[in-house]
Amino acid sequence: MSKDEIKVIPEPSLRRLVHYHHLVKDLIKCGAEEISSATIARELYLDSIQVRKDIQFTGIVGKPKRGYNAKELLAAIETVLNWNNTFQAFLVGCGKLGRAMLHYPNFTNYGLEFVAAFDVNPDMTDTRINGISVLHTEQLVKLAKRMHIHLGVITTPAEAAQEAADLMIEGGIEAIWNFAPSRLKVPENVIVENAQFSETLGVLTNKLKNIGR
């Protein structure tokens, strides 16, 4: 039981691990075979102790004096982030942002594959965006059930977000990546990760206050 137990990794560590992933990938591309916590810390303006702590969550061990095996480290981070699995996903809301996301070529590297998109606008339905079918939202529940979709992405306006979430949940979707600027009400067992632009923007504009003082 306790062996099968999945360690819960603190969110701050998870977020840093994403950055380590980007960096380690780059370093491997440049020929690195071993990477020390000091290197990562220097590049990302962090503390090497913190980097080591984060890496410990992945379960791999490094070699004193050498650091971590680069490929092993990359693979371990991908395992933690679950990026070596691919989740099929639905996207609701084919406005500018939704379309931009459907065109983004690299989501498969991050464990995400769009298999269908939805919109309420009849002008848009039954077209294709970057090869992905756009269907009317009415069809979402049925299709999600049939295809056993686990992940939903919401790129609708704020007003439409809760309805999109409700349909996703009815269709059995368990995790929602929400870009709409509204907080979703969902049952306890459904995971919501908010990615509103306003959140990071608010932090930034607040800090702009302190500039020049």
Place this chain on the structure above:
Amino acid sequence: MSKDEIKVIPEPSLRRLVHYHHLVKDLIKCGAEEISSATIARELYLDSIQVRKDIQFTGIVGKPKRGYNAKELLAAIETVLNWNNTFQAFLVGCGKLGRAMLHYPNFTNYGLEFVAAFDVNPDMTDTRINGISVLHTEQLVKLAKRMHIHLGVITTPAEAAQEAADLMIEGGIEAIWNFAPSRLKVPENVIVENAQFSETLGVLTNKLKNIGR
């Protein structure tokens, strides 16, 4: 001296304040005149004590038994987030995401106004996107200086992000909102706020592991 000092608000509180802002705005639209911490907590699945603590950072005081004056609360949050000022901003990288952002109509509500966009692709330069001029990146430094731009948004591919940042900094830009999946190296006095999709996605896909267990 200590009166002019700007309180540094913890980032978790800032992020929650963004959500309070969305909610309070909605509640006012529905006619609310007074809003209690308990209401906010219930709607956003938080603890009312935490909500009160966060609101205290804005400096406003509520009335026992009534709650906070809704409009006063909204205004106070906007002041903290600096959303009642408008910062003119440059955007670099007019791909799908960049274009989507230039089309987004609500950034002025969040203190942001795009005044020019830049790209290295000559096919794109000297066109307009949503009325905003797209210029060649070469012109960025000169224009940023002339127009006293404080804020830059990077929506380039990873490889081009550092160069975009360097130009912005040379042009005197003090705060960068970075969407490219790479960590920027900047001088100490420059604020960088990362908004990579991969960050929230990594947290989400990690949590997807634990589902059904």
Place this chain on the structure above:
DNA sequence: TAGATTGTTAATCGATTAACAATC
């Protein structure tokens, strides 16, 4: 007045940082 809600002070919890032993 009674009750609900705010605001403050103290306690807890978790993440970060420090110290140091282990090891290649």
Place this chain on the structure above:
DNA sequence: TAGATTGTTAATCGATTAACAATC
């Protein structure tokens, strides 16, 4: 061997939560 780097255990720091007094 000496030195650099990992990994572990302890100390610190900051954010969250609890307890309770103040007040409308």
